Amino acid sequence: MTSSWEPALARLTQALLTVAVVIANIIGTAVVFVAAVWVLPTPPVADVGQVRLVNLVAAGIYVAVAVPVGIVWGNFALRAALAVAREQRAPTETERRVVLRGPVSIGLRMAVLWAVAAVVFGVLNLRYSGLLAFEVAITVALAGVTTSAVGYLLTERLLRPITARVLRADAPGRPEVPGVAARAVLAWALGTAVPVLGAISSGCSRLPRSA
Numbered sequence: 001m002t003s004s005w006e007p008a009l010a011r012l013t014q015a016l017l018t019v020a021v022v023i024a025n026i027i028g029t030a031v032v033f034v035a036a037v038w039v040l041p042t043p044p045v046a047d048v049g050q051v052r053l054v055n056l057v058a059a060g061i062y063v064a065v066a067v068p069v070g071i072v073w074g075n076f077a078l079r080a081a082l083a084v085a086r087e088q089r090a091p092t093e094t095e096r097r098v099v100l101r102g103p104v105s106i107g108l109r110m111a112v113l114w115a116v117a118a119v120v121f122g123v124l125n126l127r128y129s130g131l132l133a134f135e136v137a138i139t140v141a142l143a144g145v146t147t148s149a150v151g152y153l154l155t156e157r158l159l160r161p162i163t164a165r166v167l168r169a170d171a172p173g174r175p176e177v178p179g180v181a182a183r184a185v186l187a188w189a190l191g192t193a194v195p196v197l198g199a200i201s202s203g204c205s206r207l208p209r210s211a
Contacts, residue, residue, distance in 0.1 A: 007087075007088065009085050009161060009162065010082040010083075010085035010086045010162075011086075013082065013158055013159065013161070014075065014082055016158050017074070017078070017154075017158050017159075018071055018075075020151075020155075020158060021070065021071075021110070021154065021155070022067055022070075022071070024147055024150050024151050024154060025063075025066075025067065025110065025113075025147055026067075027147075028114075028143045028144070028150075029059060029143075031143055032139055032140055033055075033056065035139055035143075036055070036135075036136060036139055037052055040135060040139065042132070043129045043131040043132045043135065044129070045128045045129050046128070051125070051128050051132070054124070055121065055124070055136070058121065058124055059121075062117055062121075066113050066116075070109065070113055074106050074109055077098075077102070077105045077106065078098065078099075078102050078105070078106075078159075080094065080095045080098040081095060081098045081102060081159070081162060081166075082162075083095075084099075084166075085165075091166050095166075096166045099159065099162055099163055100163065100166065102155055102159050102163075103152045103155040103159065104152065106151055106155040107148045107149065107151050107155070108148075110144070110147060110151045111144060111145070114140065114141070114143070114144025114145075114148060115141070115144060117140050117144065118137045118138075118140040121137060122134070122137030122140075124136075125137075
């Protein structure tokens with residue numbers, strides 16, 4: 001049976017997804033900067049002000065590059081799903097799979113961009129201090145895990161109307177998305193694992209070194 005698709009739904013979903021994911025990443029970046037500057041203790045460096053300025057400028061440049069890349073990459077990942085809605089037709093099996101796996105796809109793309117950021121900022125701060133580079137890389141990586149998980153949840157919620165239409169047209173023969181156990185792990189990671197790992201990594205970096 002062919003579903004009645006509304007082109008406006010595709011445009012609205014695309015706009016909301018773009019705004020939500022961009023805001024989530026900007027908030028994640030702000031949290032990293034606040035944590036690095038005012039929360040986590042800074043290892044001894046020659047000029048703290050210069051280190052903060054360099055990282056702030058680098059963060060601005062990275063965000064300015066990564067956000068457009070993420071938008072284009074994310075829209076490319078969901079192009080088949082949005083095209084079906086715009087063209088008011090029933091989805092093919094491939095398009096249905098794209099819709100159902102959309103949240104995972106967006107979350108993984110966000111994770112890749114945050115992983116690149118962790119490497120970039122770790123290397124950037126290595127010139128000042130190995131300990132500082134470690135702390136910055138871990139902070140960015142943990143923030144990336146949280147932000148990517150939030151991006152997954154936001155995408156899942158915003159794609160729900162299109163997902164419902166896809167499933168009404170033709171339900172898959174096997175699960176295409178993470179189940180209850182995976183969602184429980186995701187909730188645990190957001191609420192417990194990331195904060196605990198952050199505290200452990202910060203504490204371990206402050207352990208006294210033997211002579």
